[in-house]
Amino acid sequence: MTGVTLSKAVKKYGDVQVIHNIDLQIEDGEFCVFVGPSGCGKSTLLRMIAGLEETTNGQINIGSRDVTHMDPSERGVAMVFQTYALYPHMSVEENMGFGLKMNGHPRAEIKEKVAEASRILQLDQYLSRKPKALSGGQRQRVAIGRAIVRGPEVFLFDEPLSNLDAELRVDMRVEIARLHKEIGATMIYVTHDQVEAMTLADKIVVLRAGHVEQVGSPMELYQNPDNKFVAGFIGSPAMNFLDGIVSEGGVTVAALGGRRIETDVALPDEDNPVIVGLRPQHLRVAEGGSDIALDLRERLGGVSYDYLATATGEKIIVETRGDEAIAEGTAVTVDFDDPSAYFFDAKTEARLR
Ligand SMILES: Nc1ncnc2c1ncn2[C@@H]1O[C@H](COP(=O)(O)OP(=O)(O)O)[C@@H](O)[C@H]1O
Numbered sequence: 291m292t293g294v295t296l297s298k299a300v301k302k303y304g305d306v307q308v309i310h311n312i313d314l315q316i317e318d319g320e321f322c323v324f325v326g327p328s329g330c331g332k333s334t335l336l337r338m339i340a341g342l343e344e345t346t347n348g349q350i351n352i353g354s355r356d357v358t359h360m361d362p363s364e365r366g367v368a369m370v371f372q373t374y375a376l377y378p379h380m381s382v383e384e385n386m387g388f389g390l391k392m393n394g395h396p397r398a399e400i401k402e403k404v405a406e407a408s409r410i411l412q413l414d415q416y417l418s419r420k421p422k423a424l425s426g427g428q429r430q431r432v433a434i435g436r437a438i439v440r441g442p443e444v445f446l447f448d449e450p451l452s453n454l455d456a457e458l459r460v461d462m463r464v465e466i467a468r469l470h471k472e473i474g475a476t477m478i479y480v481t482h483d484q485v486e487a488m489t490l491a492d493k494i495v496v497l498r499a500g501h502v503e504q505v506g507s508p509m510e511l512y513q514n515p516d517n518k519f520v521a522g523f524i525g526s527p528a529m530n531f532l533d534g535i536v537s538e539g540g541v542t543v544a545a546l547g548g549r550r551i552e553t554d555v556a557l558p559d560e561d562n563p564v565i566v567g568l569r570p571q572h573l574r575v576a577e578g579g580s581d582i583a584l585d586l587r588e589r590l591g592g593v594s595y596d597y598l599a600t601a602t603g604e605k606i607i608v609e610t611r612g613d614e615a616i617a618e619g620t621a622v623t624v625d626f627d628d629p630s631a632y633f634f635d636a637k638t639e640a641r642l643r
């Protein structure tokens with residue numbers, strides 16, 4: 291068993307605590323993604339697992355071994371970084387085999403392991419090339435190959451695709467998913483990109499300011515967020531948030547011309563504020579009305595995004611399919627099915643259920 295377990299993991303730099311009591315269970319063979327905004331502690335947490343950062347308090351286990359204070363080389367992990375850090379004077383083959391060579395592995399074994407990694411990553415035709423004769427995507431594959439040849443129990447990736455252009459990023463995302471299927475090792479992957487998290491993960495860990503906000507499968511987080519932060523972070527375009535007021539057992543939304551939403555969730559007392567969450571995919575626009583203007587329509591081909599401005603000064607994004615043409619500047623109404631609305635506490639931002 292080579293899952294990874296964090297128990298009350300804490301990281302402090304001097305007096306500044308950047309990781310707060312994190313408990314987390316990553317299963318053997320699982321693809322786990324740490325996601326959150328820049329500076330939330332993703333890299334720090336990954337580097338604590340790798341042993342590149344000292345863990346201030348708490349415990350880290352890989353399989354049944356307590357690795358909390360072990361040397362990185364003893365942990366059975368291999369890390370892939372955003373910058374590939376290949377040796378420029380070495381060929382692809384030498385770059386991939388270098389770590390094993392330094393550790394004194396026999397030449398024949400190195401050749402076999404490099405050949406296997408090269409097959410998995412489809413690098414066979416590039417083995418004798420130097421890094422400068424490779425594209426960014428190919429270089430990143432070599433960096434991943436360097437990790438594979440070490441035969442780690444756990445792969446750690448820190449934003450490995452951030453230096454690639456958008457198209458290559460999608461290709462590499464698919465390759466990494468395929469790699470995980472083929473070798474089946476436990477993988478922990480850090481990204482600030484929720485699309486990468488959604489598409490790659492078995493389990494997503496949403497971090498904010500060194501705290502875990504929620505852990506779950508991509509669809510669990512999308513459909514059942516615990517709070518406004520997770521609801522707004524997962525899903526693209528992001529969930530719309532509007533001010534609501536509790537009235538007569540439902541919620542009234544001023545931005546939608548006083549639209550009432552009936553709901554079964556446990557709401558605060560009458561006249562108290564709540565935050566209403568509406569996914570762009572759940573909204574429909576139609577011509578007519580007076581309170582809401584269609585500011586801009588972005589056409590992406592299969593879908594369009596309508597950017598609406600309400601009389602209350604709030605913004606709404608609606609995802610539409612098909613090609614009904616409402617002109618920009620037109621007054622519109624917005625509708626949705628009441629059960630698709632989410633509600634959050636106006637102060638704590640916790641989900642109301
Ligand atoms: N060596 C360090 N000394 C002090 N603070 C640090 C150090 N490294 C990271 N931090 C702080 O820890 C927090 C988390 O950083 P990091 O893990 O790199 O975030 P992320 O990878 O999510 O962008 C940030 O606020 C950062 O400024």
Ligand SMILES: [Mg+2]
Nearest residue numbers: 332333334449
């Ligand atoms: Mg980082």
